[in-house]
Amino acid sequence: MADYEKMWEELGMNMELHDRLCQVLPTAFGDVYLSQENRPEGMGFWDFVVSGIHGIRPAELIEAQKNGQKVFGTFCVYVPDEVVIAAKGIVTGLCGGSQFWVPGGEKVLPKGTCPLIKASVGARLDKTCPFFRIADMYVGETTCDGKKKAWEILGEDVPMHIMDIPQMKREKDIVKWAGEIEEFKKVVEDFTGNKITVENLNEAIKIINNKRKALGRVFNCRKAAKVPISGKDALLMMQIAFFDDPVRCAEMCNKLADELEKRIADGVSVCPEGTKRILVTGTPLAIPNWKLHHIIETSGAIVVCEEMCTGTRYFENMVEEDLPTLEAQYMALARRYMKTNCACFTPNTARFDDILRMVDEYKVDGVIDVNLKFCNLYDTEGFLLERTLKEKGIPVLGIETDYTDADAEQLKTRIGAFIEMLG
């Protein structure tokens, strides 16, 4: 990625520290991804994106900025990309998934904060991620204690807009969320200088719906008896979806889905028949967090579905299209986003319904409920989830982990035993 050094310098990055990250990533990716056999050809696109993760897309974003476009960095699947796209803005996910960034976050945040938040704050303050440097404005939300308060520290370093998400899901809460979307629309208009109209918002809704449908097509292929794509590859597609241009993302996912559908027709699978099928649920797996999938898929099982923000929560449910007024569009957006079931809501039993449905649809043999350390929300909800699954006779393994490799051996043992037990 040497070609991008000048760009990184101009972004004010910490070159020395960033070099250290650049040295480890390719090896990590090679070990986890390129070692897989019989991968779909379509994954070549994502391999290419990762090979230049801090160069290719950042260079595109900077080019777009030169043409007057604004880049909005987000941290949550509840923030409506449609509003930004309508104003010719660009959205880039900013959730950090590497232990590399955690110590930087711990300089200002309690150690007892989840690694995702610590990594995100560390990536910004340590100046070791171009996406965090490029984003003109960050958009935060009040989904959890850790993020809600981290914005106060990040906000000293970068312009931030906060959306106050309701903590429940009654009709009036959906109306409140529509109000937050309307306010966000005004902020985006002011910041980009572009007016949001019924027409361009409708167009943006279609763009993002198309992206959702394309991601859904790939997930749909994972329901097949002969699984045509590994969980690791599907996860990578999801992780990059947060960073990529939404039109290209849809195009690439549709191309991949074409290939996977052909594989299904031809009976081509990435694993032997009888391989145990795992649904992973819980906290998100931000790039480059591939630890859990790698352990599962080198322990004789395959991940067929992620009920996660980096999974079904990101693309299920469409926004109603072709509505005649902005007010109707805000409500349609609010309704769609509030269908997403995150543990930040109380109650959140609809998530259990989702998981039970997916266990059925994806023909799941066992569920792994993974919690990022110090996420009290998913940890508490996990108690109720695991009880619900056990009552239904569905095997479930609860796991707590972070971004370090310290627990890899222990996880291998536990996950290996769980998969064996499924036999």
Add this chain to the structure above:
Amino acid sequence: MADYEKMWEELGMNMELHDRLCQVLPTAFGDVYLSQENRPEGMGFWDFVVSGIHGIRPAELIEAQKNGQKVFGTFCVYVPDEVVIAAKGIVTGLCGGSQFWVPGGEKVLPKGTCPLIKASVGARLDKTCPFFRIADMYVGETTCDGKKKAWEILGEDVPMHIMDIPQMKREKDIVKWAGEIEEFKKVVEDFTGNKITVENLNEAIKIINNKRKALGRVFNCRKAAKVPISGKDALLMMQIAFFDDPVRCAEMCNKLADELEKRIADGVSVCPEGTKRILVTGTPLAIPNWKLHHIIETSGAIVVCEEMCTGTRYFENMVEEDLPTLEAQYMALARRYMKTNCACFTPNTARFDDILRMVDEYKVDGVIDVNLKFCNLYDTEGFLLERTLKEKGIPVLGIETDYTDADAEQLKTRIGAFIEMLG
């Protein structure tokens, strides 16, 4: 407390486990409280209440229930007592402050939940606290991740109503909170069978305002150069205020304030001149959590103010009285409650303004910022608070602790060194 055994049995309590609690409390209270010298006579009332903490007030509540009154258990200073009082209901605080209840909470909650929440859930599920048995309905709120999710578990065992508190403080958020208060009013009406009117709500507003003024009078006395009451005694008054009848509470606090004002006139103090004056801020100190105050006040300093839920946040700011409509009353209630500055809001810099004002008003020599383990909100905010105080040249010590005694020696050393440094 043997007289109350029959009552406890009828409440379905775990008698054997509860006996163990009854055995330790009197000694703990004696060691911490009765060892103090020159206490105000007015404290006799609170000593009496504590001596029968699980008997006297519970018996009153049961008597009230026999007369058709309903008891509402609450966990947060944002839940408006006025609404319950207007419907002839009774409010009792339910926050647990003893390590005794923590293991019961840990059976169903993550260990990484704050001790206050674990103790509260444990006290209910282990059946070792009469207040948790007596309350007909619990009222929860969405102030923090831990509580928000704990309600889902508690709600399986007891009727619960949840109020969704906004996470920010814009005008529309105050309107939203007024809406939650209106909904709560309907719930209370249905549950008690009593109609809430402009008149009885206005009367309730006055009752609670009077209680606030009385608590404020006592706190006001702590501003005197010669401090007429220990921090421990003031804290005990605050803790019991959450449980007691509000009219009696005001009466007793006013009586105590009369005595303290006389002490000030007479130059009577509980500590030698020059004793260092400490403001304690952070997470609440629920009864019987006296650890921190005891350490501070046996290390040569005196606590003159608590910027806490069990402190100024509970009684500062009055609700506007004599408003002509229920809608106006909901808004007046919402405005008053939203003036309280808890770390659950973002941003919450008004809390820093409060603390700086109190440092001045209470002539504070040093601030101790205490965080209950695993409270991410106050922990993160503490970083910004401590920086703010240091910038103003105000000495500050940040402490993290829980309900165990394991860190008592370490705290003594750190607090002792801090107080010495103030000299």
